[in-house]
Amino acid sequence: GENVEQHPSTLSVQEGDSAVIKCTYSDSASNYFPWYKQELGKGPQLIIDIRSNVGEKKDQRIAVTLNKTAKHFSLHITETQPEDSAVYFCAASKETSGSRLTFGEGTQLTVNP
Amino acid sequence: GAGVSQTPSNKVTEKGKYVELRCDPISGHTALYWYRQSLGQGPEFLIYFQGTGAADDSGLPNDRFFAVRPEGSVSTLKIQRTERGDSAVYLCASSPPGLTGANVLTFGAGSRLTVL
Numbered sequence: 383g384e385n386v387e388q389h390p391s392t393l394s395v396q397e398g399d400s401a402v403i404k405c406t407y408s409d410s411a412s413n414y415f416p417w418y419k420q421e422l423g424k425g426p427q428l429i430i431d432i433r434s435n436v437g438e439k440k441d442q443r444i445a446v447t448l449n450k451t452a453k454h455f456s457l458h459i460t461e462t463q464p465e466d467s468a469v470y471f472c473a474a475s476k477e478t479s480g481s482r483l484t485f486g487e488g489t490q491l492t493v494n495p
Numbered sequence: 496g497a498g499v500s501q502t503p504s505n506k507v508t509e510k511g512k513y514v515e516l517r518c519d520p521i522s523g524h525t526a527l528y529w530y531r532q533s534l535g536q537g538p539e540f541l542i543y544f545q546g547t548g549a550a551d552d553s554g555l556p557n558d559r560f561f562a563v564r565p566e567g568s569v570s571t572l573k574i575q576r577t578e579r580g581d582s583a584v585y586l587c588a589s590s591p592p593g594l595t596g597a598n599v600l601t602f603g604a605g606s607r608l609t610v611l
Contacts, residue, residue, distance in 0.1 A: 424605075483540065
């Protein structure tokens with residue numbers, strides 16, 4: 383089955399700096415890679431996703447890059463703000479109906495004001 | 496509803512008891528998923544429903560766990576003879592019909608289960 387590894391497990395940055403979180407996956411058949419943000423006491427919230435037919439996707443301050451050859455993908459947050467502080471999870475799956483998401487272990491991001 | 500609703504938000508029970516956790520998905524979402532999240536970990540897949548049927552239950556850890564979705568909307572996750580190791584947050588998610596939306600999951604806030 384799929385295995386997703388995520389690092390770092392914790393990341394602390396100053397407000398305004400950039401943050402980068404990296405993930406690797408094992409199943410070359412995976413073609414859908416979402417990122418979720420989870421705040422304390424809440425469920426994961428989808429913030430951005432990328433499919434294997436593109437190498438990069440951007441949405442305002444958030445961008446995701448995908449390297450299918452190396453089987454890794456990354457989340458980039460620019461101009462970080464204190465409200466970006468949360469746990470971020472990467473995930474991978476095949477893009478078929480019902481295909482399970484395999485999650486990484488999460489990165490606790492802290493943005494210091 | 497506007498989002499995925501899960502009840503109860505917190506459940507404390509004693510070892511050996513029976514527990515039911517309920518999920519009300521987004522209206523019109525045909526697919527429903529249950530995941531389990533232990534402290535400090537990412538969510539782990541338990542079961543997937545497409546309509547009323549469990550299309551993939553391979554993530555259920557053992558036969559003490561069972562889930563139903565009798566009318567293709569609300570789902571109930573049932574845990575028999577609870578053990579301390581069952582303590583976790585149980586997350587429900589739903590996704591819309593259609594291939595491009597099939598994997599775009601919206602999660603509920605979860606039900607935190609504590610087995611004493």
